[in-house]
Amino acid sequence: MNDNSKMVRLARRGLVLVLSSPSGAGKSTLAGRLLQDDKDISMSVSATTRPPRPGEVDGREYFFIDQKRFDQMVKANEFIEWATVFGNGYGTPRKAVEDWLSAGKDVLLDIDWQGTQQVMSQIGDDLVRVFILPPSAEELHERLIKRAQDPASVVAKRMAEASNEISHWPEYDYIVINDDVDRCETEIRAILQAERLRRNRRVGLPEFVKNMLEGL
Numbered sequence: 001m002n003d004n005s006k007m008v009r010l011a012r013r014g015l016v017l018v019l020s021s022p023s024g025a026g027k028s029t030l031a032g033r034l035l036q037d038d039k040d041i042s043m044s045v046s047a048t049t050r051p052p053r054p055g056e057v058d059g060r061e062y063f064f065i066d067q068k069r070f071d072q073m074v075k076a077n078e079f080i081e082w083a084t085v086f087g088n089g090y091g092t093p094r095k096a097v098e099d100w101l102s103a104g105k106d107v108l109l110d111i112d113w114q115g116t117q118q119v120m121s122q123i124g125d126d127l128v129r130v131f132i133l134p135p136s137a138e139e140l141h142e143r144l145i146k147r148a149q150d151p152a153s154v155v156a157k158r159m160a161e162a163s164n165e166i167s168h169w170p171e172y173d174y175i176v177i178n179d180d181v182d183r184c185e186t187e188i189r190a191i192l193q194a195e196r197l198r199r200n201r202r203v204g205l206p207e208f209v210k211n212m213l214e215g216l
């Protein structure tokens with residue numbers, strides 16, 4: 001039996017885990033799974049000017065806003081990053097991310113390469129960048145068609161954009177290939193677990209070791 005009274009839980013700084021991939025590589029599924037049984041990580045809900053897809057709920061998948069409101073938020077520096085993707089504005093609201101980080105929680109961002117570059121310049125060491133690759137071009141095409149939530153013209157545009165997104169893979173710390181969603185999930189959890197254990201994030205460590213050494 002575990003003796004929980006002996007468990008040591010040290011204070012640590014929160015990190016920002018970025019997941020990027022071309023559309024259709026399974027990123028949303030993986031993000032959903034990661035959040036399921038992990039209370040220490042929260043998903044940031046982006047604002048977008050694109051219309052909701054069937055089943056999407058305002059404030060859950062995105063905050064659906066018009067261009068005027070989006071421009072206001074950009075001007076007021078309310079986004080930690082923002083970009084135009086497929087002709088629509090997408091941005092990560094700054095406040096929620098900063099509040100979670102200062103509470104020592106991790107934040108999951110599902111953003112594209114442009115946003116990742118901007119967050120990198122602001123957050124630096126506290127950023128962990130993961131890129132999800134599809135197993136092949138054919139598989140990606142099939143997944144985009146199967147999803148069938150977008151009209152055919154949008155699918156074609158997304159396929160063309162995929163090669164642009166994929167070309168940014170060297171800007172990421174970790175690359176996972178989503179040929180098996182269970183294994184991919186395990187790999188991303190392992191990345192998160194290891195990154196949480198990095199010495200420089202464990203702000204409670206110096207005091208912990210100091211006390212230990214005093215007791216020796």
Ligand code: 5GP
Pocket residue numbers: 020021022023046047050081082083085090091092110111112113114115116
């Ligand atoms: P979708 O419209 O399919 O939900 O998302 C399209 C693309 O926009 C995805 O690659 C997604 O990662 C990206 N995206 C979603 N939210 C944001 C955001 O807040 N900022 C940036 N830069 N990209 C985003």
